[in-house]
Structure formats: structure tokens, C-alpha cells
Amino acid sequence: MTQQISRPPVQTEEQSDSAKLSTQSPLSHRSLLALLAIIGLVLLTFTGLFVKNTPELLHPPADPVALTATAAQQNALPVQLPGAATPAQLQLSGSHTIVYAQQNALYRVSVPNGTPQAIAAPGYRYNRAVPPILLANDQLLYSGNGLWITSILQNGQGGAAHQIASIADDRVITSLVLAPNGRDIAWSTAPANGKGTIRIYAGSLTSSSxxxxxxxxxxxxxxxxxxxxPASGQMMLLLSNDYGDHQAAAYNLWSLVVTAGKGSEPQPLLTDSPPQIPLIQAGNTVLYSTSNGIVPQPTDNSTPDDIAALNYANGLALSALEVTPSTALSPAQVVLPMQRDFANFSAYHWVMSPSFAPDGQTLVYVLFSGDDQAPFARHSSLYTVHINGTGATMQAGKPQVLATTSARYIEVGPWLNSDTLTFYADNALYAMDAHTGATTLLTRLNMYGQIVAATGS
Structure with missing residues (x-):
């Protein structure tokens, strides 16, 4: 409550004397103003000298310990090895070029110490389901308003971008893959409004039909x-079902043998009971989900919007693709058992961005859990699986923790070689040794960027 004053304050003796002084002063008003101005200038001069010689009173010097901590935080790696150990600094030999996509643009950065630069990519449209593909001689195959090839070299040293296939304005490209021989491609289109015909193309790089x-x-x-x-020389496509979703949705698996002058129908490989998600293929080894579900998207904008509605694997299995006497998948070898019937959603673990090393002997994936309350934060780790043999003799080891992470969002990217992978974490790109966990920062970004290719020696 504000105190109420019922009578005016008594004038103090100092106030009275001061009033007398002001009335008895022999100085005129103009002289008085001049005197006050001079006094003000003197005081301002002394104040300036005081501040100049004692700046620490206004702007204290930064605590060197705090500065060191800030620098350490800026350079800190977003991963920790088992036991909370700090990973060693990965020393990359030679030079490498990393290609990444941001919105509807492609960029390249040379590491180490390079600066990101835009790649000439007319007609490019970002779609997680159709990432660009690195070809020989530093060429990049990408999609958008058709299929294009461009160079990732600086200043267009590899030649200007050129279109190798076109599509109508009312169609979208829904998939694009390159055969292991590096010469043949297969791709598909669908009507943008969902009404019309789905078309699948296959053939050589520049003349698919x-x-x-x-x-x-x-x-x-x-x-x-x-x-x-296959050895028969006939192209064999594996197809999945996207249920009309033009994003990165894929369910079940069919085989389609392409024979010149002869039509054929897709044959089922992975059934719909329950729905299974084909994830990646390396050689004749196929990794797919045995159980899957939808995970709430974090509300803190830490994850890309285009993965919000994706189903994630809750269990993993490996099978070998057998093409004789007829195309089939070998009996499943469980890598990660499915989880089910937990009372708390946050107890579930989900798999994303699995990737095989170029030699097919190492599998790396992100395993994450999501909170069951807003902001639905995710907690992730990197896991590795060692794989021995191929085909019927293939044996998958037990998943091992490679590293835990403090990043809000992390995904695995392409490999630099059979030992070193790339990954994205919270607006930065990194490289990591898949055996030791040694890690290095490649470049920082101003927003999310999907790593689509890596090359170098």
C-alpha cells in the first residue's frame, strides 16, 4: 500500500539557505547560464578522462576462463564415445568434396578449410525420396523438372549442366537409382495431383525408356x-509402394525383370502382412524393417519438416537377394528385434538413415527415442553392425554403440571410404571413423543440409 502524506514536508535548513543564495546572487541570468555551461564542460572533460583511464568499470574485461569455455563449446563435437569419452580428432588424409542440399539448391564444400559454394543445378527440386547421385568424373545426376547432369567442380570446370530427360509440368519424379555398373539408371514419375499414370523408366544413363x-x-x-x-544381362528392378506419397515413403518390395520386347509384371518379395519398409541395399544384401511406426515430430524445429510423417523402423532384418532359379529373398536374419507393448512411448527405439560401408562389411544407423510430451525431443546414438560373408553365408554381428550424441537431430550421410562416414548434426557436417569413433568437423551450416555425395582421396 502506498503511504499517504497529509501535510507538506517541512522545508529543511539547507533548502532555505539555498533559496536565499539564489535570490541574493549578484550574477545576472545570462552570466549564471554561462558559468553553469563552463562548469558542465569541465565536469564532462574530467568524466571523459576518468572513463578513458578506467574502462573496466563500464566494460569489464571478459573472464579468460569464460572465453576458453565458449571457444571449447564452439569447437565441441556433438558425439561421445561409450563411457562418455571424448572422441579423438579425426585426421583426414588428402582432400574431399562434400555435396549437400539445402531447400532447392545444391552446394559443394572442399575439406579441409573450404568455403561452401553453390553448384550450377538448373531445374533442381529438393526431395528426400530422390537424392542426387554421384557419377564418375565428379558428375552429379539430379532430378527436378526432368533429369539433369552437372559438375560438382568449382566454376563449372566439368562443363555446364545439361538435361538428359524431361517430364511434363503436371508430373513429379518419385525415384531415381543408379545400377552398380555406374552406367544404367531407373526412375519413376507420377501425376502431381494423383490422377493419371505411374511410369517406370530404365536404360542407359542418357537413353532410358x-x-x-x-x-x-x-x-x-x-x-x-x-x-x-544379373549375369543374364537382363535388368532387374526392385520396386516399393509409396501409396501415392511423393515424399520418402516406401513399403514392401517387388521384383520386375526388364526384357526387351516383352512385358512382365512385378512379383512380390516382401509382403504386406505386416507392412515392411525396404531401407537400403548393398550388393545382394537388403536391409528392411520388421516393424515400424510413426514418431511425433519435435516442435522445436530441430528436425526437417519432410520427415514429420515418415514411418520409422522398430526392428531390422537382413536378407540376401537370390536371382536363380527365380528372384527371392533368403530367410530373414534379425539384426534388431522389434519392440512392442510398452506402456510409455518414450521406451521405444527407432531406426533412421542406415548406411552400408562401400565394402558392405559395416552397417551404421541412428537409433533414437522420442519423448512422449512436447517438445517431443529425440535422444540419439550411432550403432554399428559388422557383417561377415554374403548371400547364404552372410552373418550379422550384434549391434554395438559407436557413439552417443547431444545433438537434437543427427543423420548418417555417404561414406568417404570403407572406414570413414559423414553425418549431419545440428547445422553442421562431420566425418567419423566407424571403427574408432574419431571425429572431425567438416563445415558449419546456417540451416539443415542433407549430405548427398562425398568424393575425394
Whole structure:
């Protein structure tokens, strides 16, 4: 409560004397103003000298300990080894070029010590389901308003971008894959409004042709998962079902053998009971989910918007693709058992961005859990699985923790070699030794960037 004053304060003796002084002063008003101005200038001068010689009173010097901590935080790696150990600094030999996508643009950065630069990519449209593909001689195959090839070299040293296939304005490209031979491609298109025909193309890099079509309203709505060329010389496509979703949705698996002058129908490999997600293929080894589910998207903008509605694997299995006498998958070898029937959603673990090393002997993936309350934060770790043999003799080891992470969002990118992978974490790109966990920062970004290719020696 404010105190109420019922009578005016008594004038103090000092106030009275001061009033007398002001009335009895022999100085005129003009002289008095001049005197006050001079006094003000003198005081201002002394104040300036005082501040100049004692700046620490206004702007104290930064605590050197705090400065060291800030620098350490800026250079801190977002991963920790088992036991909370700090990973060693990875020393990359030679030079490398990393290609990444941000919105509807492609960029390259040379590491170490390079500066990101835009890649000439006319017609490019970002779509996680159709990432650009690195070709020989530092060429990049990408999609958008058709198929294009461009160079990732600086200043267009590899030649200008050129279009190798076009599509109508009312169609979208839903998949694009390169055969292991590096010469053949397969891709698919669908009507943008969902009404019309799905078309699948296959052939050499610069002269692919339609090999299959179906009505978009009659799912399975096929897109290409992989392309191989068996010893018979016939192209064999593996197809998945996106249920009309033009993003990175894929369910189940079919095989389609392409024979010149002869039509054929896709044959089922992975059934719909329950729905399974084909994830990646290396050689004749296929990794797929045995259980999957939707995970709430964090509300803190830490994850890309285009993965918000994706289903994530809750269990993993490996099978070998057998093409004789007929195409089939070998019996499943469970890598990660499915989880089910937990009372608390945050107890579930989900798999994303699995990737095989170039030699096919190492599998790395992100395993994460999500909180069951807003902001639905995710907690992630990197896991590795060692794989011995191929085909019927393939044996997958037990998943091992490679590193835990403090990053709000992390995903695995391409490999630099069979030992070193790249990954994105919270607006920065890194490289890591998949065996020792040694890690190094490649470059920082101003927003999310999907690593689409890595090259160098």
C-alpha cells in the first residue's frame, strides 16, 4: 500500500539557505547560464578522462576462463564415445568434396578449410525420396523438372549442366537409382495431383525408356528401390509402394525383370502382412524393417519438416537377394528385434538413415527415442553392425554403440571410404571413423543440409 502524506514536508535548513543564495546572487541570468555551461564542460572533460583511464568499470574485461569455455563449446563435437569419452580428432588424409542440399539448391564444400559454394543445378527440386547421385568424373545426376547432369567442380570446370530427360509440368519424379555398373539408371514419375499414370523408366544413363506403367489410383503405387544387372544381362528392378506419397515413403518390395520386347509384371518379395519398409541395399544384401511406426515430430524445429510423417523402423532384418532359379529373398536374419507393448512411448527405439560401408562389411544407423510430451525431443546414438560373408553365408554381428550424441537431430550421410562416414548434426557436417569413433568437423551450416555425395582421396 502506498503511504499517504497529509501535510507538506517541512522545508529543511539547507533548502532555505539555498533559496536565499539564489535570490541574493549578484550574477545576472545570462552570466549564471554561462558559468553553469563552463562548469558542465569541465565536469564532462574530467568524466571523459576518468572513463578513458578506467574502462573496466563500464566494460569489464571478459573472464579468460569464460572465453576458453565458449571457444571449447564452439569447437565441441556433438558425439561421445561409450563411457562418455571424448572422441579423438579425426585426421583426414588428402582432400574431399562434400555435396549437400539445402531447400532447392545444391552446394559443394572442399575439406579441409573450404568455403561452401553453390553448384550450377538448373531445374533442381529438393526431395528426400530422390537424392542426387554421384557419377564418375565428379558428375552429379539430379532430378527436378526432368533429369539433369552437372559438375560438382568449382566454376563449372566439368562443363555446364545439361538435361538428359524431361517430364511434363503436371508430373513429379518419385525415384531415381543408379545400377552398380555406374552406367544404367531407373526412375519413376507420377501425376502431381494423383490422377493419371505411374511410369517406370530404365536404360542407359542418357537413353532410358519406359518399361512399365499403371494407374496411379490402383496401388501398389510403384517407385524404384534399386536396379541390378544379373549375369543374364537382363535388368532387374526392385520396386516399393509409396501409396501415392511423393515424399520418402516406401513399403514392401517387388521384383520386375526388364526384357526387351516383352512385358512382365512385378512379383512380390516382401509382403504386406505386416507392412515392411525396404531401407537400403548393398550388393545382394537388403536391409528392411520388421516393424515400424510413426514418431511425433519435435516442435522445436530441430528436425526437417519432410520427415514429420515418415514411418520409422522398430526392428531390422537382413536378407540376401537370390536371382536363380527365380528372384527371392533368403530367410530373414534379425539384426534388431522389434519392440512392442510398452506402456510409455518414450521406451521405444527407432531406426533412421542406415548406411552400408562401400565394402558392405559395416552397417551404421541412428537409433533414437522420442519423448512422449512436447517438445517431443529425440535422444540419439550411432550403432554399428559388422557383417561377415554374403548371400547364404552372410552373418550379422550384434549391434554395438559407436557413439552417443547431444545433438537434437543427427543423420548418417555417404561414406568417404570403407572406414570413414559423414553425418549431419545440428547445422553442421562431420566425418567419423566407424571403427574408432574419431571425429572431425567438416563445415558449419546456417540451416539443415542433407549430405548427398562425398568424393575425394
Amino acid at each position: 519406359q518399361v512399365y506403367q499403371q494407374e496411379a489410383t490402383k496401388c501398389p503405387c510403384f517407385r524404384v528401390f534399386s536396379l541390378t544387372t
